[in-house]
Amino acid sequence: MSDLCLTLLCPPSIEENLLDWLLMSPHVTVFTSDKTAAHGLAFGRLNANEQVLGRASAVQIQLVFPEQYRTHLINHLKQQFAGTGIRYWLMPVLETGAIA
Numbered sequence: 001m002s003d004l005c006l007t008l009l010c011p012p013s014i015e016e017n018l019l020d021w022l023l024m025s026p027h028v029t030v031f032t033s034d035k036t037a038a039h040g041l042a043f044g045r046l047n048a049n050e051q052v053l054g055r056a057s058a059v060q061i062q063l064v065f066p067e068q069y070r071t072h073l074i075n076h077l078k079q080q081f082a083g084t085g086i087r088y089w090l091m092p093v094l095e096t097g098a099i100a
Contacts, residue, residue, distance in 0.1 A: 004067050006064075009058050014081065021080055037057065
């Protein structure tokens with residue numbers, strides 16, 4: 001089986017809960033997180049300042065994991081973080097490794 005890269009885009013208000021959840025997930029070993037600006041989100045979730053700027057503050061998290069855990073991981077994310085506004089997308093990983 002190959003690996004997948006899951007990108008999560010979440011509101012800063014749930015960052016710590018999501019990071020804690022990922023740290024406890026047995027199928028996730030390494031991931032990155034970074035503060036970012038999200039564009040193109042529905043205006044209902046943006047505060048007044050974000051509406052003027054045309055972007056929302058967000059946290060982007062990327063993790064690489066074995067494809068066999070795809071359904072399990074996505075379903076658990078949907079259960080644990082229902083209604084939080086997390087956006088996600090999956091991409092195939094062509095290669096992984098370490099430069100030693």
